[in-house]
Amino acid sequence: MQGHLNDLQQRAQKKWEQLEGEALTVRIGTPTCGRAAGALDTLQDFRERIEKEGVEAHIIEVGCMGLCFAEPLVIIHKPKSGLPPILYGFITQQHVQRLVEGFLLGDDPCLELALGTVEFKEDGTPYIPELARFEIEERLVLRNCGYIDPLDIGHYLARGGYLTLQRALQMEPDAIILEIERAKLRGRGGAGFSTARKWRGCREIEARPKYLICNADEGDPGAFMDRVVLESDPHSVIEGMVIAAHVIGASQGFVYTRAEYPLVIERLKVALSQAREIGALGENIFDSGLSFDIELVAGAGAFVCGESTAMIYSIEGKRPMPRVRPPRSVERGLWQKPTVVNNVKTFALVQRIMEQGGERFSRIGTVGSTGTAVFALAGRVQQIGLVEVPMGTSLRKVIFDVGGGIPEGRRFKAVQIGGPAGGCLPESSLDLPVDYDSLRQAGAIMGSGGMICLDENNCMVETARYFLDFLCRESCGKCSMGRLVTKQMLLILEDIVKGQGTEADLDLLAALAHDVAEGTICNLCSSAANPTLTTLRYFRAEYEAHVKEKRCPALICRELITYYIVPEQCERGCDHCVLTCPTEAITTDERTRRKRILQDKCVKCGTCLDVCPPEYRAVIKVSPPEKVKELEKAAGG
Amino acid sequence: MTGELLDSYPAQRHSLLRILQAVQQTEGHLSEEALAAVARHLKISAAEVYGVATFYNQFRFIPYGKHHVVACLGTACHAMGGQLILDAFERELDVKAGGITGDHEWSLDRVGCIGCCTKAPVVVINDVIHARMTPFKVEEVLAVLGFKKSKKEENAGAGASQ
Structure with missing residues (x-):
């Protein structure tokens, strides 16, 4: 059986080397966000044109490279050209013909569409030297993302996949656990609990069966x-899970994911069945005596299910309300059986640690928080996407x-980290190293x-209201602090954004927030105060x-x-605002052709502001609302 | 219809979530009869089934429209003006989030986050993601999908433009 895996691995590697060394390849990123940017149309167009032209390509x-701002992304490697693989960004249908005719058929690498060339680090991690971000990034979790085909286990095997598992099963x-301890790995789900301690705790318990x-x-x-x-590298997670199952002695595992992620479900199903085919899941895995399989569970849209006790109830088919711990x-x-719950990235990192050694991992990052952190960078920032940096990066x-x-050219205002349980940090915190502590x-x-990221156009009061609104909707209703006090806070914030708040409200709000932080059953609501x-x-x-x-400085609160x-x-001849206003609230003065908003x-909705040509910039927002009367009076007089 | 479907699932409590998902998938929503049938299949009370079903955002107790619009209000979408997009849909379709138009053609919902934050604000209409929406694009998208305002409104519109 061991020989079996080595055979498969060697064959996959040979095929991969042929693909990388000789073949003309076109990699197209089709993760969810790529699809939203039109990647499937790009893919379809490439297929049709390549077939029509008879190109052998x-x-x-592939999955996501993290450069989501430039989607759809395409990597073309034409070994005959002598050039390394080239990454192209913003490749919508209109560029496909140019790439096919220019580079696939001809000798022009279409550099005007390129973001950079793809180089490889010693361990095979692709990076783009032309993009400054790769000097800062260190990709462990994202190592394979965006370069391998997540639906082809051969790609994963060719890069050494499942060999680590085979070795770990003999340990x-x-x-x-000692190796994970040496790495000082902390759980990537948010709380940052020591993974080795959690696993040891579960391993020492006699009761059977155990679950992962x-x-x-x-x-x-x-x-x-x-x-x-x-979506991009499911086998890394599966491999990490089987290693964990071996350690704690689990016989059954579950991946609990979201129904809102249909592509994850689709790709994970394929990956699980491929893992079973090569014997990495199922009975007697790689002749080690370990029998372990993984079941996919799709949640049904409840934020609370991210809390581990709630998630367990959800898998059991019960109403998923968190319970008081202990027992853990x-x-x-x-x-009621011993169960280890770990985050996706934790399992991926376990695979990396067992492959490269805990010592190497512990040298990345800071003393208290080792390794790398993966962030989803979004909001008001230029290069939206996925980022993996050493812990401790500012x-x-x-x-x-x-x-x-x-x-x-707008001004940075705040960065919101950690979701509804996290906080908003201002400019003065920008030099803070990102690590747990x-x-x-x-x-x-x-x-x-x-x-x-939030900029000057985001209102911080409204942001706080947004998170509380989210939490109130998602609160399970079990404890009174989570159910009632968060609601009370929300009502106060709603008053404030409507201009009905008082100064005393601010102190009351802070006091209630402190109560919530201390008095709820689970971490989700207790951190709701953040x-x-x-x-x-x-x-x-x-x-x-x-x-x-009664003024909103960011001009957001409606x-x-x-x-x-x-x-x-106002350039009088132009009718953009009049024609697009959904409520016909803009009138034209018959004599001057100037536009005026009928406030009632x-x-x-802001459409007039969006469509007013940038050379006029005639539409503005004012706060407090009464100010408009002064302006109208001044203009009229 | 529910009966056959239920028989393909083992009568274990653990299967409850996926049974509810399968019923909704085939019938479009969870009717009172379907919930009762699920309860009988698993030999638990209808209240237990209802308690689980109502906990989750995914489940609907009234049918979807032919076009199902879901406006994302995740953090990124919110920061990029997602509420204005939902407002625009509510205004154009003349239904509130969670509702359905009188002709059962259009239903509207909101979702916490679909993880497509890099294209914010987004809406999902019948599983197709529409990226970087603006209130103005709402009208366009609806028109492309064949949405017509009711006759009364159309007449009012025609009157105003004359």
């Missing part, structure tokens, strides 16, 4: 790291050097890794403008703003 569908479980759960219920809005890993899940988890580096800073001190948490507390702490002036002056067309700026009809 392999089209490979004593305690020796594996991969938490892929990435419910934090604004986070998509786990989705990308499972490692003692009494799924069906926020500034991640946002400005990797992410390219804030678009359109520094973030906690600043009032945020690592969370699972969502990082949303967005409110951090915005109060770092952006108090903005709250005060809302309650004292009840506190009015749209206004500056007559002198205006729904404040």
Whole structure:
């Protein structure tokens, strides 16, 4: 059986080398976000044109390279040209013909469409030397993402896949725990608990059977790291899970993912059956005596299920409300049996650690937080995408050097880290190193890794209200703090964004937030206070403008703003705003042709501001709303 | 229809979630009869089934429209103006989130996050993701999919433009 895997591996490697060394390949990224950018049309067009022209080229569908801002992404490797693989960005259908005729048929590598060339590090990790972000990034979890075909286990095997598992299965479980301990791996789900300790705890318990759960219920809005890993490199996670099963002695595993991730479900199903075919799952895995299989469970859209006790109830088919701990899940988890729950990225990292050694891993990052952190960078930032940096890298580096800073010359205002349980950190925190402990001190948490940038056009009070609204909708209702106090906080914030708040509300809000932080059953609601507390702490002036002056400085809170067309700026002949206004709230003065907004009809959708040609910029927002009367009076007089 | 479907699942509590998902997949929503049938199949009370079903956002107790619109209100979408997109759909379709138009053609929902944050704000219409929406694009998207405002509104519109 061992020979069997080695045979498969050698064959896969030979095929891979042929593919890499001789064949003309076109890699097209088709993860969920790529699809939203039109990657499937690009793919289809490449297929049709290649067939029509009779080009001998392999089209490979790959996952996400993390450069989501430039999707659809295409990598073309033409060994005959003597050039390394070239990465092209923003390749929608209109560019396909150019690439096929220019590079696939001809000798022109179409460099005007290229983002850079693909080079490889010693361990085979692809990187783009032309992009500055790769100087900062260190890709462990994302090593294979965007370069291998996630639906072809051969690609994974060719890069040494499952050999680590084979070796690990011959090791004593305690020796594996020691290696993970040497790496000082902390769980990537957010809380940062020591993985070795969790595993040892479960291993020492006698009760059987034991269960293993991969938490892929990435419910934090604004986070998509786990989705990308499972869509792009599912076998890394499966391999890590089987290693963990060997250590704790689990017979059955589960991947609990979200129904909102149909592509994850589709690709994981294929990956699981391929893993079974080569004997990496099932009875007597690689002749080691270990029997272990993985069942895929699709959640049904409940944020609370990301909490491990709730997730366990959900798998059992019960109403998923978190319970008080202890007993911890490692003692009494799924069906009251010892259960280990780890995050997607934790399992992927276990595979890397067992492959490259714990010592090497522990040298990356900081003393307290080793290894790398994966962030989903989104919101108001130039190069939106997935980022993997050594722990301890500063926020500034991640946002400005990797992410390219804030678009359109606007000012950075805050970064929201860790989802609804995380916090909003201001400009003064930008030099903070990102690791578990520094973030906690600043009032945020690592969370699972969502990082949303906010600029001067985002209102911090409204942001705090948004997270509480999310939490109230998702609160399971079991404990009164989670059910009632969060609701009370939400009502206060709703008053404030409507301009009905008072100064006393701010102190009440802070007091309630502290109560929530201490008094709830589970971590989800207790950390719900973080967005409110951090915005109060770092952006108090903005709250005060809302309650004292009834003004929203960011011009976002709808009840506190009015749209206004500056007559002198309005180019009278143009009718863009009039034609696009959904409520016909803009009138034209018959004599001057100037436009005016009928405030009682205006729904404040912002379309007029969007469509007003940039050379006029006649539409503005004003706050407080009464200010518009002064402006109209001044203009009229 | 539910009966045959149920027989293909073992009568274990563990299967409840996937049974509910399968019923919704085939019938479009979870009717009272279907929930009762699931309860009988698993030999648990209908209240237990209802308690689980209502906990999750995925399950609907009224049918979908022919076109099902889901506006994402994840953090990134919210920061990029997602609420304005939902508002625009509510206004154009004249239904609130969670509702359905009188002719059963269009239903509207909101979702916490679909993880497509790099293309924010997004909406999903019948499983197709529409990226970087604006309130103005809402009208366009609806028109392409054949949405017609009701006659009364059309007349009002025609009157105004004359």
